[in-house]
Amino acid sequence: MARTIVIEAAGGPDMLTMVDRDVADPAAGEVRIRHRACGLNYIDVYQRMGLYPLTLPHPLGMEASGDVVAVGAGVTHLKEGDRVAYASMPPGAYSEERVMPAAQVCPLPDGISYETGAAMMLQGMTVEYLFHRITDITKDDRVLFHAAAGGVGLIACQWARSEGIELIGTAGSDEKCALARDHGATTCINYRDTDFAPHVKEITGGAGVDVVMDGVGKDTFDPSLDCLKPLGFMISFGNASGPVPPVDLLTLAGKGSLKLTRTTLFTFLADHDRCQAMARHLFDKVLSGDVEIRIGQTFPLEDVADAHRALESRQTTGSTILTL
Template identity: 65%
Template structure:
């Protein structure tokens, strides 16, 4: 059976204005696929990168990496989901900006009854990002110190809570006193207003000159150099996003000069490529939410037909917490 759904398409890279809503035919899922009817859709910076052309995509292209809703149908070979199940996902081919879609079942996980569709859509990509940052990228233990750049954003607020639940000291940065207060409320041990203070100098002061064990930096170009200066010798720099733009090429000898530093540029999509690993990561994340250790903060909601306005708010750093689109 073929149905028609509303979905966002881009035919050229550019600003928010290139996103168009059109009718799209949707059929039955094939082997290893599911069809999901969205109740909520997540908004993330990777959507901006793909729309703008920072991450090139063949055109015309769909957008969106994250959603939650009800499974309408499953294809042959899918055993962990069935029609009628509540489900959420992050990853797979872009296309979440739609009323419904078909996608590979491997990235779709059952959504516990205690987690709402909006929470599921808001937390999957950001929460799985935090999961791999804290669990899978470099060893972290209670008492370790982390600097998290942009701690009042959607990923940052989850990271603050995750760190508190693990006994990890998180020093967060944010661009206003209000955003610093938000990070502290969610579990940051200290917060630095990067508009008023030299972040590296303040980190050294807070750590008695030692520096932090790990930096988690999703901002990119504007913060990269300062982030390196915040690390202790042998520390780990995790550059996981480009909110301010792509990081320029790095002279590897810089890492040696600053204390034999380590540097990695991971993506969530590598970690969730294996379906069993994806489900295990999601179970870890959902356990944090159901225990109350992590509260999903959704501060902005936009109807799907206001997707251009949603992107403008995100790019203008006018958002806190997570943002969802409602189809």
């Protein structure tokens, strides 16, 4: 039996319930993992609220680290006793132990702790694909990144700095802006004090940025388009403030033949080889010191509802983990 956080109905943090669940032996292509720590991410909130529907009841959690305790037939890249970390479907990481598909489970280098492994996989591989797998972003390009003091944002600030990319961040307080600058943002705009779009144009001498990376959604989408230079690329990868309303394609034409995509990490992770390559790239960044994973908050697994409340109220900085 393993303590596991499940929801039986969509709704607020009070819907999160701890239960004891049986853990089966792994079938072909699966592994059984004993978790050491679990990550907290906004996709967990979307699933809990029903924005991303699940068949209920269902366990939650998309990210964790731990040890392989059993391996099913046909799994060749992992063995019993391996240290591992993952960000993967299906949900179920908020648990002491689970069985899951092995393809997206990644060997965790000895130089990276379990806590860091649980805090970095979903957010870190999100940054990896944003900078390397959508459009060419090269040294001296300018990127506007929203929520730059969050878990994804702080990794993005460091990633950009390590590759000579000018990252302009936005955040909701002067303290969060300072944190983003400390982690590599060239500048950071407090969006509560100023309209960020005119400020971005001022910073760039009227030219605009090459790419916008927006995980906030509804509140930032429209003014973000005004921050792009002609032929610029808008990458929408989340909706923390709510889904983006329907977009008139002629708006993109009128603002300079802009390009737009709505991405999700799990499309990129679906291919085993690409997933493992993305993880290795992330691990190399961390082991080299180019990226330091900042764990801003830690909650016991049984306090997961409090963790969700903190995340939704934007009281968190960096990554948040659940301990077992």
